[in-house]
Amino acid sequence: MEPISDSHARELAKQAVRKSTLRAECEAALEGVDRILFEAGCGHGHWLTSYAEAHPEQVCVGVDLISLRIRKALDKRNKRDLENLHFFKAELGEFLEVLPERIRFDLTVLLFPDPWPKARHHRRRMVQPDFLDEVARRTEPGGRFCFRSDDRPYYEWTLEHLEVHPLWEIDPEADWPHEMETYFQGLMDEYFSVVARRIG
Ligand SMILES: C[S@@+](CC[C@H](N)C(=O)[O-])C[C@H]1O[C@@H](n2cnc3c(N)ncnc32)[C@H](O)[C@@H]1O
Structure with missing residues (x-):
């Protein structure tokens, strides 16, 4: 991308350094890893730590x-000394850009993402067509995408995006992969979940 001002050029330079550091961190921590369970916006890591402890065979990345x-x-x-568990401080889009290309997702989880309720902020939601495309590209047929939110409009937004996506099919019969109350789940009276399967 060509910078449009000096401050934009400085921001692009910072972004390049950040991505190169993150790429090196990912390559070192995930050397030899081909398949992961991926959690976007993992917060304090409650859910993923519990999952990783219960599934030592699965490499988990938050x-x-x-x-x-x-x-x-x-x-x-x-x-807990969990060698199958990795956390990275990263922005979702930047992480997906630098994650080694060979890595595929068995399961992708999004729990209580920020709902961004105002229409002009909807573009900040993590569930977007590009995100679902990239997760689908990294997921083999049969792999799952699991979403849970206390915010009904965001839940409906996610259903709508999954329903029109050619590579995801909502599976109303699917079990939730692992029950463990996250920090944000503990604050909510009710919540809504959807599991979709990668088709194709
Ligand atoms: C409401 S919290 C939920 C945290 C956790 N999943 C839970 O259920 O307790 C949403 C989390 O998503 C993170 N987040 C929001 N946008 C993000 C992005 N673009 N990339 C990475 N993390 C993001 C926030 O920092 C925050 O920790």
Whole structure:
């Protein structure tokens, strides 16, 4: 991308350094790994730590934007000594850009993502056509995408995006992969879940 101003050029330069550092971190931590369970916006890592402990055979990777949350998630991982669990402080889109190309997703999980309720902010939601395309590209047929939210409009937005996507099919019979109350789930009175399968 060509910079349109000096401050834009500085931002692009910072982004390039950030992505190159993240790429190196991913390559080192995930050396030899081909398949993962991926959690976007993992927060304090409650759900993923519990999943990784129950499934030592599955390599689990969580990303979140907020450093403090990733530090707390890493503390959980280190206390339990879970070698199959990795957390990265990263923006979702940047993470997907630098993740080694060979890595495929068995399961992708999105729990209580920020709902961004105002229409002009909907483009900030993590569930977007490009995100579903990229997760589908990294997922083999039969792989799953699991979404849970307390926000009904965001849940409906996700259903609508999945319904029109050529590579995802909602599976109303599918079991939820692992029940463990996340920090945000604990704050909510009710929530809505959907599981979709990669088709094709
Ligand atoms: C409401 S919290 C839910 C956290 C956790 N999933 C739970 O259920 O407790 C949403 C999380 O998504 C993270 N997040 C939002 N946008 C993100 C993005 N573009 N890339 C990575 N993380 C993001 C936030 O930092 C926050 O920790």
